[in-house]
Amino acid sequence: MGLVTATAARDTSSNPFAQIRGYGALVRSGFRRYATYRQATVAGAATNTVFGFLRCYVMLAVAAGAGGVAAGYRGDQLATYVWFGQGLLAVVLLWGWSDLADRIRTGEVATDLLRPIHPVALYLATDLGRAGYATLFRLLPPVLVGLLVFDFYLPGRPGTWPLFALATLLAVVICFACRFLVNATAYWLLDIRGVTVAWALGSSVLGGLYFPLRFLPAPVAAALYLGTPFPSIIQIPLDVLVERDPAPVQVGLVGVQAVWAAVLLGACQVVQRRAERRLVIQGG
Amino acid sequence: MASVLTPYRHLLRGQVRAQTAYRASFVVNLVSNVWATVADVLTVLVLFRVTTSLAGFSLAEALVMVGLSACGFALADLAAGNIERLRHYVRTGLLDALLVRPLRALPQLLLMDIGLQRLSRVGVGAAVLVAALVAAPVEWTPARLALAVLAPLAGALFFSAIFVAGATVAFWWVESGELANSLTYGGKDLTAYPMTIYGPAFRRVFGFGLGFAFVGYYPALALLGRPDPLGLPGWVGWVSPAVAAPAVGAAALLWRVGIRHYRSTGS
Amino acid sequence: MSTVIEMQGLRKEFTVRVRAGRLRRAKRTVAAVDGVDLAVPRGELLGYIGPNGAGKSTTLKMLTGILTPTAGTVRVCGLVPVPQRTRLARRIGVVFGQRSLLWWDLPLRDSFDLLRHIYRVPAAGHAARLRRCRSLLELDGLLDTPVRQLSLGQRMRGEITAALLHGPEVLFLDEPTIGLDVVSKQAVRGFLAELGAAGETTVVLTTHDLNDIEKLCRRLVVIDNGRVVHDGSLAQLHQRYGSTRQVVVDLDEPPAEPVTVPGARLVSTGSDGRRLTYALAGAEAGELVARLAGAGALRDLTVLEPAIEDVVTRLYTDR
Numbered sequence: 001m002g003l004v005t006a007t008a009a010r011d012t013s014s015n016p017f018a019q020i021r022g023y024g025a026l027v028r029s030g031f032r033r034y035a036t037y038r039q040a041t042v043a044g045a046a047t048n049t050v051f052g053f054l055r056c057y058v059m060l061a062v063a064a065g066a067g068g069v070a071a072g073y074r075g076d077q078l079a080t081y082v083w084f085g086q087g088l089l090a091v092v093l094l095w096g097w098s099d100l101a102d103r104i105r106t107g108e109v110a111t112d113l114l115r116p117i118h119p120v121a122l123y124l125a126t127d128l129g130r131a132g133y134a135t136l137f138r139l140l141p142p143v144l145v146g147l148l149v150f151d152f153y154l155p156g157r158p159g160t161w162p163l164f165a166l167a168t169l170l171a172v173v174i175c176f177a178c179r180f181l182v183n184a185t186a187y188w189l190l191d192i193r194g195v196t197v198a199w200a201l202g203s204s205v206l207g208g209l210y211f212p213l214r215f216l217p218a219p220v221a222a223a224l225y226l227g228t229p230f231p232s233i234i235q236i237p238l239d240v241l242v243e244r245d246p247a248p249v250q251v252g253l254v255g256v257q258a259v260w261a262a263v264l265l266g267a268c269q270v271v272q273r274r275a276e277r278r279l280v281i282q283g284g
Numbered sequence: 285m286a287s288v289l290t291p292y293r294h295l296l297r298g299q300v301r302a303q304t305a306y307r308a309s310f311v312v313n314l315v316s317n318v319w320a321t322v323a324d325v326l327t328v329l330v331l332f333r334v335t336t337s338l339a340g341f342s343l344a345e346a347l348v349m350v351g352l353s354a355c356g357f358a359l360a361d362l363a364a365g366n367i368e369r370l371r372h373y374v375r376t377g378l379l380d381a382l383l384v385r386p387l388r389a390l391p392q393l394l395l396m397d398i399g400l401q402r403l404s405r406v407g408v409g410a411a412v413l414v415a416a417l418v419a420a421p422v423e424w425t426p427a428r429l430a431l432a433v434l435a436p437l438a439g440a441l442f443f444s445a446i447f448v449a450g451a452t453v454a455f456w457w458v459e460s461g462e463l464a465n466s467l468t469y470g471g472k473d474l475t476a477y478p479m480t481i482y483g484p485a486f487r488r489v490f491g492f493g494l495g496f497a498f499v500g501y502y503p504a505l506a507l508l509g510r511p512d513p514l515g516l517p518g519w520v521g522w523v524s525p526a527v528a529a530p531a532v533g534a535a536a537l538l539w540r541v542g543i544r545h546y547r548s549t550g551s
Numbered sequence: 552m553s554t555v556i557e558m559q560g561l562r563k564e565f566t567v568r569v570r571a572g573r574l575r576r577a578k579r580t581v582a583a584v585d586g587v588d589l590a591v592p593r594g595e596l597l598g599y600i601g602p603n604g605a606g607k608s609t610t611l612k613m614l615t616g617i618l619t620p621t622a623g624t625v626r627v628c629g630l631v632p633v634p635q636r637t638r639l640a641r642r643i644g645v646v647f648g649q650r651s652l653l654w655w656d657l658p659l660r661d662s663f664d665l666l667r668h669i670y671r672v673p674a675a676g677h678a679a680r681l682r683r684c685r686s687l688l689e690l691d692g693l694l695d696t697p698v699r700q701l702s703l704g705q706r707m708r709g710e711i712t713a714a715l716l717h718g719p720e721v722l723f724l725d726e727p728t729i730g731l732d733v734v735s736k737q738a739v740r741g742f743l744a745e746l747g748a749a750g751e752t753t754v755v756l757t758t759h760d761l762n763d764i765e766k767l768c769r770r771l772v773v774i775d776n777g778r779v780v781h782d783g784s785l786a787q788l789h790q791r792y793g794s795t796r797q798v799v800v801d802l803d804e805p806p807a808e809p810v811t812v813p814g815a816r817l818v819s820t821g822s823d824g825r826r827l828t829y830a831l832a833g834a835e836a837g838e839l840v841a842r843l844a845g846a847g848a849l850r851d852l853t854v855l856e857p858a859i860e861d862v863v864t865r866l867y868t869d870r
Contacts, residue, residue, distance in 0.1 A: 039460070043463040051470055058338075058481060065337045201319050205326065291668050293668075298657060305657065385640055385670075549565065
């Protein structure tokens with residue numbers, strides 16, 4: 001990833017293996033930190049399961065009303081879409097991350113600058129660990145429940161599962177970058193509630209959580225895919241998984257994600273640099 | 285009686301002042317809250333782009349359910365939505381601070397956290413309901429008019445009860461996270477669609493067992509003059525607002541048990 | 552003097568789950584308060600201290616109606632706290648050092664006004680008490696500031712005022728000086744001392760800061776592991792734990808023969824024999840000094856007060 005090399009200058013150690021080990025430790029710490037919230041994990045997975053039932057029934061009714069295929073999705077594809085979507089929303093952590101904003105508010109963020117590692121990389125590595133934990137304990141349980149009750153569409157192409165894994169990884173990075181940017185507005189704004197709400201709604205409606213974006217007129221959907229990062233967070237991984245499109249399009253969608261990941265991480269860099277300058281000059 | 289309520293009235297007034305103290309962020313919240321309901325309505329509109337009917341209901345008919353659900357939910361969210369912060373109060377001990385005042389704990393909590401910024405949502409919910417009732421083929425009678433007013437109010441009571449009941453989980457399980465959301469926000473989604481789309485077991489538990497079917501679906505059937513495909517007699521729609529009564533009773537009971545538990549464990 | 556607070560055999564048990572093995576959890580009962588008997592007469596300023604987890608806060612919660620006792624009886628102002636909570640609430644004031652009872656976004660003045668309505672206090676009495684607090688706690692410049700902009704010390708002064716506006720008979724303070732700067736601590740202590748001297752309000756104070764106790768409380772209750780280990784004055788505590796005042800004298804010449812006074816013990820003699828240190832255990836300092844002055848020319852004299860920290864540390868460590 002471009003980010004890691006971009007931050008290498010900051011590392012005190014020039015040994016690349018030591019660096020990788022360092023990031024590995026951060027990833028593991030993210031995993032372990034979330035593993036301690038065991039009760040919250042159970043509560044969250046149960047909530048996702050209830051919503052999985054609700055959304056799945058609605059989508060199946062839509063497919064039935066549309067004569068079996070709704071905007072290119074069959075009923076079983078929609079079932080897979082909904083249940084994996086409920087899990088994915090916890091893996092990418094759409095809502096409820098305010099670590100950075102809290103640290104900015106309390107001023108603790110200044111201590112991030114003392115570490116020999118780039119702040120964006122620091123938070124990203126921890127977030128990847130968190131996402132790993134969420135994949136095991138927030139994605140799998142609801143999906144297993146859904147699988148017991150509903151007919152799922154399971155991918156037929158051999159390349160789909162690895163492509164889905166890659167799309168999910170990119171989705172985590174994109175969602176992380178968006179959250180980082182939303183949180184970072186706390187450097188300049190006293191009250192970031194408005195921004196947070198706008199992000200929560202934008203990401204869930206335009207991300208494909210409420211309904212697959214293909215239900216929208218094709219030009220609108222295309223504009224959203226290419227012009228905003230939201231579909232790259234939930235919609236694209238799910239489209240890849242349920243094989244909504246032919247294989248070349250499937251790969252192309254992941255390419256769109258890769259571009260968004262690069263653009264957003266770049267934006268994080270810029271914002272971080274500005275924020276640091278502000279911190280250093282104005283003392284926070 | 286009036287003098288018993290006076291402290292609560294002042295508490296409410298203080299809360300209004302506190303929440304409007306920062307005008308800019310209040311306005312931002314007012315506006316951003318509109319979008320939550322708009323998103324719900326938008327979702328239904330989008331679903332009807334790809335299908336012409338949902339379990340035999342047309343768009344206008346489905347929007348009657350959405351309107352009933354949104355109206356009731358928005359009112360309840362305004363009055364009781366913030367009670368989900370109870371778990372935060374339990375964890376930080378702020379509940380103790382309320383318990384040393386000479387007022388009852390639940391009304392204090394409800395008034396302290398009243399979500400004025402959600403007023404805008406009530407407006408949107410009401411607008412959707414009115415628009416849907418105008419667009420849908422409703423044969424207006426005085427009884428239907430009364431039901432159209434009564435049903436969202438009963439829905440508001442019902443959802444308030446769900447909010448309170450959901451929050452009491454915190455007395456036993458502080459780390460319950462967003463679990464209560466599955467009944468509150470989930471309930472809102474559940475009531476916005478015809479009961480016939482749900483699987484039999486799911487419908488039995490949530491629709492009839494917990495009573496969500498009587499908030500949107502059955503009043504909508506009565507307003508639209510449609511028979512129930514699930515086979516319940518026609519008068520069910522007319523008496524469905526009564527579902528608020530047992531819900532409120534059950535929530536009050538849960539609250540009492542919960543606060544007693546809190547008092548004995550001091551969690 | 553009538554008794555305002557009465558506890559008899561007060562006990563509070565909590566069940567805690569302890570991990571036993573990988574997944575199994577075993578239940579265990581722990582007594583946070585383990586049979587406390589205490590009576591507090593009207594107008595007393597009582598210090599209630601103990602190490603973390605000793606049961607201080609649990610006791611306070613049972614006194615204020617937040618927690619139900621497992622066993623034993625409590626009466627505050629003649630009322631049983633939990634079932635008569637709202638009636639009791641009008642007659643007591645509570646200050647939590649670590650949580651606020653004020654409205655975060657409102658100016659102090661508005662919070663005070665709201666409290667008047669919540670407690671339904673006649674305006675005249677409310678205004679009189681507010682006037683008194685305003686001058687004693689120097690609130691005048693702060694009344695129009697929203698609470699969230701106040702410093703901790705300023706907020707605490709507001710909290711104490713808020714707890715007193717309805718003219719409570721008993722004031723409970725849970726760690727009121729925690730985290731305060733020296734000046735604010737002094738202001739709070741000075742105010743409480745004044746309140747105690749007036750003798751109308753009974754004050755129960757839990758604290759970690761033993762200086763609070765030293766400055767304010769004639770009666771001191773020390774609780775440890777849920778039991779009362781000391782109930783009496785500070786002097787009695789010192790006596791019991793062998794920590795005493797010391798008198799250090801410098802004489803011109805070593806005394807010809809040892810100076811002895813009943814109740815005073817010679818602890819050490821300086822290498823040149825001219826500096827003598829006595830521990831007082833019953834004897835008056837004056838008596839000892841008079842005898843020493845008789846034995847030779849007195850050059851210098853110091854009386855060392857025992858450090859309360861030392862006593863309490865000793866109390867906590869030899870359980």
